[in-house]
Amino acid sequence: MGSVNGPLARALRSAGLDAIDAAARLGVDPKTVQRWMTGRMPYPRRRDALARLTGWASHDLWPDLPPAKQPARIADEVLIIYPHRSAVPTDTWARLVSSAKREIDVLAYSALFLAEDASIPHILRQKARTGVRVRIALGQPDGQNVVRRGNEEGIGDGMSARIRTALVGFRPLIDEPGAWIRFHDTVLYNSIFRADEELLVNTHVYGRPGAHAPVLHLKALRMDGIVASYLDSFERVWSAARAAPSVPD
Known part of the structure; x- marks a missing residue:
């Protein structure tokens, strides 16, 4: 299990939220949020919801995400x-x-x-x-x-x-x-x-x-x-x- 000090954990704290608060906002179990905070990757729609909830960009919350596909220029x-x-x-x-x-x-x-x-x-x-x-x-x-x-x-x-x-x-x-x-x-x-x-x-x-x-x-x-x-x-x-x-x- 990873440390509860990753980007998502810091983002939630900076937004004044803990695992229970975030779980209530997202309609999931608090243990699920804790697993995300210790390194497990949420599904895309949950990532989007967490980005909106914290105000952080997805790539700031999960630096290992692959680069977003750029539209044709x-x-x-x-x-x-x-x-x-x-x-x-x-x-x-x-x-x-x-x-x-x-x-x-x-x-x-x-x-x-x-x-x-x-x-x-x-x-x-x-x-x-x-x-x-x-x-x-x-x-x-x-x-x-x-x-x-x-x-x-x-x-x-x-x-x-x-x-x-x-x-x-x-x-x-x-x-x-x-x-x-x-x-x-x-x-x-x-x-x-x-x-x-x-x-x-x-x-x-x-x-x-x-x-x-x-x-x-x-x-x-x-x-x-x-x-x-x-x-x-x-x-x-x-x-x-x-x-x-x-x-x-």
């Missing part, structure tokens, strides 16, 4: 956070779309910085031709939310003009089987750039252009994690978007 999906989009290395975007084996999704208002990169439309076209599904959702140039965003950024009709310019840059994809471009008119909380399980998410900050807002580089590790939330958002916007018109040469 969803934050492990975050590979890196850039302070603003212009801080993302310029080759990151090309490497992202080049890595895709199954699907590429873009959700933005204009994504002009991609359309003006000579390599990006070419890579997207080649990916579509090799069986990768390419979907690009741009803001509807005359949509109410595009107009509002332009006003918020202080560029007025400049946002609509950027979208039309981007559409010219993405012209090679307009009639490419396996690639689709649609217009959406939603309040865009984030721009999303997806290649299979990896995402670059450009957050939006009121009154500031996307290039000046943070970017999260994410990689999916679980079915219900951060990436899943953004992909669900993309699908909702995509399902309500309409096909973009062809761009004349």
Whole structure:
């Protein structure tokens, strides 16, 4: 039999309780409490009750308990956070779309910085031709939310003009089987750039252009994690978007 001077015994004394008091509170025999006080391990529900009764943590009362199982850390999906989009290395975007084996999704208002990169439309076209599904959702140039965003950024009709310019840059994809471009008119909380399980998410900050807002580089590790939330958002916007018109040469 162990000494009645273990952590549980000390915890009960510090709470002003003896074996009889604790037994009455827990509805057990005082001899059972005495056995716990001299080292016998209570069942889990009794351990929880004793922890509440004494105010001590379970691992302080029973130091030999195995460590509590930690929940999956969803934050492990975050590979890196850039302070603003212009801080993302310029080759990151090309490497992202080049890595895709199954699907590429873009959700933005204009994504002009991609359309003006000579390599990006070419890579997207080649990916579509090799069986990768390419979907690009741009803001509807005359949509109410595009107009509002332009006003918020202080560029007025400049946002609509950027979208039309981007559409010219993405012209090679307009009639490419396996690639689709649609217009959406939603309040865009984030721009999303997806290649299979990896995402670059450009957050939006009121009154500031996307290039000046943070970017999260994410990689999916679980079915219900951060990436899943953004992909669900993309699908909702995509399902309500309409096909973009062809761009004349």
